[in-house]
Amino acid sequence: MNSNIKVAGFGGQGVMMFGQVLAYAAIYDEINGLWFPSYGPETRGGTANCSVIVSDKQINSPTFKDANHLVAFNFPSLEKFREKVSEEGLILYNSSLIKDDVNEEGRVCVGVPANDIATELGNEKVANMAMMGAYLELTHLFSDKTIEAIIKKFLGERKAHLLDVNMQAIQKGKDFIKDLGVTYA
């Protein structure tokens, strides 16, 4: 098993956290994880992206040509990376901000209204976790138990009270995919 994942969006959309959760989850499950961010002034106020590799084998190259999975939180990110997704790859996009239907031949494209889900839950910040739920439902990379442990760690004691709303967002993301009836992995 080896997944090359690209996560991209505006700074402040929780893009980096999304990627880090996956890398932490890999270590938690005792497989290998690598996370690499775009960094520097380019990320200031503008777009941010990170690459994640999750693998049950030793991870060699930290770079990859095409991602197996693209998680795009906004339109510019989708445009930037959609052509760098491998065949049979997954393009998961935030349909709250990307209104057009997305189609790439030979790739599975799924839109999730992540911001709407977050708004419904009364916390804009958990849009990334709605995406996470959808992502996990499609890829089955990590169990709920693993993800919950990682989110807990991220929130720390100071934000422990936010665990529930984060987990709810994940559940809603999952439910959305189930209702849609799409499968991927």
Place this chain on the structure above:
Amino acid sequence: MAKVLMKGNEAIALAAIKGGVDAFYGYPITPQNEVPEYLSKHLLANGKVFLQSESEVSAINMVYGAAGAGARVMTSSSSPGIALKQEGISYIAAAELPCLIVSVMRGGPGLGGIQPSQADYYQATRGGGNGDYSLIVYAPETIQEVADTIKESFDIADYYRNPVMVLVDGLIGQMMESVDFDKPIKERFLPEKDWATNGTANHPGRRNVANSLQIDPNALEQHNIHLQEKYNLIKKNETRYEMINFDDPEYVIVAYGTMARICRSAIEMLNKEGIKVGMIRPISLFPYPEKAFDEIPKNAKGILCAELSMGQMLDDVLIANNGRHKVGFFGRSGGMLPDPEEIVDAIKNFSERVVK
């Protein structure tokens, strides 16, 4: 402590703490800022020294002072900052003081950019300071190897009374990977630092002086001969490299750090296609693992040196190869990172890559 996921720069900082660092002096610069940021929090909390200097020039001279006084001391910077440290590094090497210098390379020349690069190979192995001096330079490829090397580097520096440089690129500094800080390091017998300038009360009857001035040419030449003997000993004892997939290879790639990892993936792809490619991965850049090149089969079709630069280690590859095989070069620069497919391509079209 089991395996943890950690950013390269933070792993550098934590490994330095595990390695017993007493003092850090440095000046902010991207992409290594997490090193001082982490240390500012954790050194001060443990009664150790963290001080942000007013410049890299002063940081390296603070290191000089603390090293002379017998402390385990380090600094960390990136390309233009390391450039400013060159004067101090030459003085420290001349005075035979141990310290750790971390260099997290970004694209150059000049202000250049801040994305990952390996364009400071010359800076690390040839140096910009004056005189016949050398650093011990290690270039790890994973965060685990970074942590192990940093931990050990203080002992190596103390043992040889020589500055050690750990050279990584911005990608290693910025990426997160799992690392175990409890891996044991080689035990070395380290003599007392009886040369430290810590007051004659600590060594009655003898004044200790940290100095690089030798006004008598004869004395200076003797000092240089002594330094060369030391560097030869380092060559004998501390050369490190890895031979990968060396099963009668048609081609041999030579690459270090991040580039070596990219090439590992490329080699897997090539092997799947039935093209046998091996790799020499220098871990110490000074001393350079010239011996490894003797293992390259006589009938090998060529050596590809791959770097994130326009061709700097290439010089050492040409020296080590000594005219035996065709040598080709693949380089990306300015912060551009290749994917493994580009290396696959370079091997398949090796003839276009040949430089000598």
Place this chain on the structure above:
Amino acid sequence: MAETTVKYEKTKGLTDKPLSYCPGCTHGIIHKLVAEALVDLDILDKTIAIASVGCSVFSYEFFNCDAQQAPHGRACAEATGIKRVLPDNIVFTYQGDGDLASIGIAETIHAANRGENITVIFVNNAIYGMTGGQMAPTSLPGQKTTTSQNGRDTDWTGGPIKISEMLATIDSVAYLERVSVHDPKNYLKAKKAIKKAFQYQKEKRGFSMIEIVSTCPVNWGMKPVDAMNWVKEEMIPVFPLGVFKDKGADNE
């Protein structure tokens, strides 16, 4: 209606390139003031700007005149080099507090001491903005930064360095003023001060520096409005505004 509408016209002193500063950062306002002064004094076409290393590193793309980009801290030396071979041109540096007051303090003091006929625009935001919020030599006592996470401890790191006060002791300095742009009244004062500094340079009176107490909402972790307030409530008491030296006034 038509008469009362003030049409915002972009100054010719800036290029069309969109400024790269964060929302609420006063670097942008200061750019505008400098550019307007160059246009008002009709010196734009003989000005050479020196961009330093900091968030303003790209200012060579913004000022609509010739420009050079200096290594970190060396702007005043580069400016000296230019001014000595082009004494009739206008040369100014645009520097942050890390660039000017830390790594470049020697170059700054010696340029001032030589009475170089240049103008220094010194943007003091009490932090290293570009590199992500480390402590600056001008950071306030107790100020939390990424390298002073429990707040700046002045016993360990010293206190905020006051460049205008220090340079005021140098005989060959012609004009020194510390200003702020946090409200309209101060904005106008800053505008006047910057113009005056360039006027002095035009008249070959010697070294001039305008220190502008500035914001970095991003690395201070504040909303832009709160940052403006922080300038007023916290920074100005440590960095009092005013004229520290005015040779023109002395002579008159």
